[in-house]
Amino acid sequence: MRVSANIHIAAPREAVWANISDPGRVLSFMSGVTRWEIADERRTGLGARYRTVLRIGAAEVGGLIEVVEWVAPAELAWTSVTGLDQRGRWRLREAPGERTQVELRLAYGVAGSGLSGWLAERIAAPSVAGHLRRSLEQLRRMSEHAQLRERAAERRPGR
């Protein structure tokens, strides 16, 4: 099952990238994520591994994920190593007016689980899609507030 969400953020792509690529900030904006810990020596970049948990229905679904694509500041993709099968991707594109178009995709499933797997994926989809939408909204607020603070700091005289 694949779900995705889009949003436009009034901030440069680099500023948004700084938020999504920093594992220390993920819990600040990712809805439903209760855990996002660095699981390896590498903190960011290709090959970085994180232990993650996302609440869906009665379960907190977790596992080890690994970053498999890292093209700053445009593409960040991961895939699961253990736990529920999942692939995720951030796509950041420049938009007119110093804005950034952000897309978050998540594909998940349990291979070989038959009809119950098919049904569970579809029943969970609205909840997962809701998490993605709220995550993007929180990312937008976080990135735009940071921009406002930066501009305000620039306007202050003598600093």
Add this chain to the structure above:
Amino acid sequence: MPQISVAPGPSRNARHTATVGEPASTASRPSRFARALRAAARQAERVLPRADLDARDPDFIRDRLPSLWLLASLWFRGEVRGLGNIPDAGPILLVGNHSGGNMTPDTIVFTLAFSTYFGVERPFYQLAHNLGVSMPALAQLRRFGTVAATPANARDALDRGAALLVYPGDDHERHRPTSQRNRVDLGQSKGFIRLALDHDVPLVPVVSIGGHETALFLTRGERLARWLALDRLFGLNALPISVALPWGVNVGDLLGHIPLPAKITIEALPPIDLRADFGPDPDPDYVYDHVVRLMQATLDALAGERRLPLIG
């Protein structure tokens, strides 16, 4: 996932079994019929497959996670808290209170939660009555990691670095009357404390509520079980009587029942390091009282959150 669980180590079963071997007066000697039944039970135990740690199958569990998730999310509206309290790796002893008769809905919800949180790759075993895991219809339980509640299996599981879930209260607690639904009753079974000490593993209390609202439990039927010699023949201390779907009056619950869709809430408490908290040679009675008090306080808090039975 119907499950019959017993505590590791010396238990009420063991006490009953011990009395069988003691010299008995002619008056109390078992009848020829009882001896024949016992011999048949021993024969059946030899023939039936015993649970084996190697029977656990992570791929099988992964395939069944969606079914468990549907059941736990839609039917029981399960909510499991405090999984972050459970150490990420290494052997641990999870000690739970047990509810819901033979259908054990709390075990279903917790097994799902543990397997999705830590991944099916982390070895996780549950101790259960050998009669339960030996039934051909319940063969799938063994692939979930459910093993016979023997001290040897408990030791092996912890030696392998696994998480081990035990229900010391066994059928005594699982079949308690509905009027005692918010009471932790581990039946004075203290084998789990010796197990944790012997293996020097942290003990994590797991408290659940809601499982005992899935039917109306009237009585444990312990006297009936003794009268029918079920305790000596099959290690069953109870022959419960309940009102449950689809049977109406349900005696024994041996065929299980359809649990009512009660909301199940489970909370894992912070781990207890017995030697760090109680000294190098802790008194099992003192530790037992402490664990039960802790679990009861948590159960009281969970009960306080519930507005209505079933609804949660």
